[in-house]
Amino acid sequence: MSEPTPPKPPQTQAARLARKTQSLDILYEVAASLNQAGSLEQLVDRFLGVLIDLLDARGGAVRLAAGDGQTRLAASRGLAPEAAGRGNPELVEIPVQYQGRVLGLYSLLLDRPPAALGEDLPDLLVSVGRHLGLAIEKSRLEGEARRLAVMEERNIIGNELHDSLAQSLVGMRLQLKVLGESLAREDLGAARYEVKALQRAMKQASADLRGLLTDYRLKIDEAGLAQTVARLVERFRRETGIAVFFQNECQVLALSAAQEVQVYYIIQEALANIRKHASARNVRILLNNEDDLYTVLIEDDGLGMSGPEEPMPLEHAGLAIMRERTARLPGQIVIESEPGEGTRIVLIFNAPPQGGAAAPG
Ligand SMILES: Nc1ncnc2c1ncn2[C@@H]1O[C@H](COP(=O)(O)OP(=O)(O)O)[C@@H](O)[C@H]1O
Ligand SMILES: [Mg+2]
Numbered sequence: 284m285s286e287p288t289p290p291k292p293p294q295t296q297a298a299r300l301a302r303k304t305q306s307l308d309i310l311y312e313v314a315a316s317l318n319q320a321g322s323l324e325q326l327v328d329r330f331l332g333v334l335i336d337l338l339d340a341r342g343g344a345v346r347l348a349a350g351d352g353q354t355r356l357a358a359s360r361g362l363a364p365e366a367a368g369r370g371n372p373e374l375v376e377i378p379v380q381y382q383g384r385v386l387g388l389y390s391l392l393l394d395r396p397p398a399a400l401g402e403d404l405p406d407l408l409v410s411v412g413r414h415l416g417l418a419i420e421k422s423r424l425e426g427e428a429r430r431l432a433v434m435e436e437r438n439i440i441g442n443e444l445h446d447s448l449a450q451s452l453v454g455m456r457l458q459l460k461v462l463g464e465s466l467a468r469e470d471l472g473a474a475r476y477e478v479k480a481l482q483r484a485m486k487q488a489s490a491d492l493r494g495l496l497t498d499y500r501l502k503i504d505e506a507g508l509a510q511t512v513a514r515l516v517e518r519f520r521r522e523t524g525i526a527v528f529f530q531n532e533c534q535v536l537a538l539s540a541a542q543e544v545q546v547y548y549i550i551q552e553a554l555a556n557i558r559k560h561a562s563a564r565n566v567r568i569l570l571n572n573e574d575d576l577y578t579v580l581i582e583d584d585g586l587g588m589s590g591p592e593e594p595m596p597l598e599h600a601g602l603a604i605m606r607e608r609t610a611r612l613p614g615q616i617v618i619e620s621e622p623g624e625g626t627r628i629v630l631i632f633n634a635p636p637q638g639g640a641a642a643p644g
């Protein structure tokens with residue numbers, strides 16, 4: 284009835300095996316704690332907590348190199364003098380490294396020397412220091428990337444303000460000067476006319492500003508790209524009477540704020556060009572993705588472009604800016620057009636899934 288039980292391994296081998304699995308557990312738990320989202324401070328603090336628990340240490344600390352060549356205490360637990368006082372604890376210090384660079388060190392207050400806890404524990408602790416180093420470097424890079432994204436977005440807002448508002452202000456300053464001259468001549472008829480013109484310019488500038496703010500507020504509200512484009516398309520239809528077929532075929536459309544802004548403005552410029560140059564009757568806009576590869580297609584059945592893109596004078600910068608925005612995504616853009624054959628723009632870019640990352644700022 285009973286199966287023969289396999290012979291038990293000798294005791295020492297069992298013990299070694301147990302220690303090995305324990306080492307793996309430690310590595311696993313440390314890696315898991317380092318993989319959770321959060322700030323650098325939270326990361327280091329969580330790391331220390333997990334390690335102290337796993338090794339039954341009395342306390343520990345992490346010190347990281349600061350820019351000025353000094354080190355700074357990044358986290359510490361259980362290092363009050365009483366803790367060190369009891370018995371005869373052992374303080375071990377292990378470097379925190381990334382690719383051979385020492386980023387700092389962590390220390391543990393243990394009741395026994397690490398080797399007494401297992402022959403491979405000293406090596407394990409060094410390896411844990413490398414894991415921490417990698418996580419710290421990754422967290423710093425992510426912080427840097429977020430700051431860059433925010434700066435880039437501010438830069439774009441700056442450009443938009445410059446293109447619309449700054450120009451209106453220059454115009455109004457000129458009109459104001461002319462008004463002053465008319466008044467100095469006591470030419471009331473001219474003055475009245477210039478006041479009217481100024482009122483019109485002022486109204487236009489307010490409308491521009493309102494438009495800009497709406498565009499950006501939409502994104503801040505996280506209406507999402509598809510909905511923002513839908514609104515743009517709706518306005519375009521209403522104002523031009525051109526039929527637009529817009530379809531978002533993406534399963535998920537999870538772009539970073541910076542990418543959303545670029546894609547939105549590329550579509551907006553494409554539509555502006557269709558309105559100004561194409562004399563089109565139909566426009567088609569498609570968004571779709573295959574995993575994290577996204578495609579945006581904008582095509583019209585209008586006049587098409589007259590030739591291969593000849594160098595354009597500066598005021599015709601729309602297509603050049605489109606290419607610049609594409610480079611920033613980063614992505615690729617193809618503009619196909621033949622006289623009489625309409626124009627077709629295909630934009631392709633990658634957007635890694637947004638892993639529930641914290642909002643910038
Ligand atoms: N959809 C289109 N249909 C026809 N011509 C277009 C289209 N898009 C762009 N073009 C041509 O390409 C030129 C460059 O466009 P762009 O760089 O946006 O400058 P702008 O719109 O200020 O003229 C336009 O002047 C126009 O001749
Ligand atoms: Mg244009």
